[in-house]
Amino acid sequence: MTVKLNSIERWTVLEAGSSINFAAAAEGARRVRLNVNCANPTTFYFENAEGPRLLAAVPAGVDVIEFNADGAFAVFPQEGAGEVHYQTAEAEATAHHVVDPVIFTKLAQRRHRNPELEEMMFRMQQNMERRLALQANEIAAALDARMEARNVETAPAGTPASDAGGKVSEQEPDGTEPGEGTGSEDGGEQPGGS
DSSP: OOOOOOOGGGOEEEOTTOOEEEOOOSSSOEEEEEEEEESSOEEEEEEETTEEEEEEEEOSEEEEEEEEEOSSEEEEEOTTOOOEEEEOGGGSOSSOOOSSOOOOOOOOOOOOOOHHHHHHHHHHHHHHHHHHHHHHHHHHHHHHHHHHHHHHHHSOTTSHHHHHHOOSOOOOOOSOOTTOOSSOSOTTOOTTOO
16 A cells, blocks of 8 residues: 655644644635544544534544534644644645746837837828818818708799799699699590590
8 A cells, every 4th residue: 555645844743732723714614634644543633612522533644634614723633642743735825935036028118219200100190180171171061062952952932042043943824723634625534434
């Protein structure tokens, strides 16, 4: 059988009469995984605000105790348990601080622009604004002309707009009412009638 301890430096000796203290979690209960390496069969106890209670009994050797707990608590072995080593991620740092980092990047400074290029871009911007102003004037003039033409076409006869424009022609009265036909004496007769 293979006993896997991984890094020996992660294991801590639990002195006789001392306990492993765990701070309260930020929110609710959390899962704790406690790896133990005992020289003799050992009983571990759990103690919180309610008092101590039995947690687990493990044989000699390497074993894992896993449990969920809420709030602050402590885990300690029985008296006279002998040499006990433990390892838990709860007591280890979750980040690594590099003392003297090697930085492979640097901030790039913006290159100064050519003054001739700046002047050329300024003149291009002025030309574009001038062309846009001319185009806006042309569009406004075309819109005014269209609106004026529409007003002349829709004006009733006898108004100054229709007389001045000459667009509306007066019909010569021929003595017939609108809708009357001029081809037969019987105005009520339909084509094809006998």
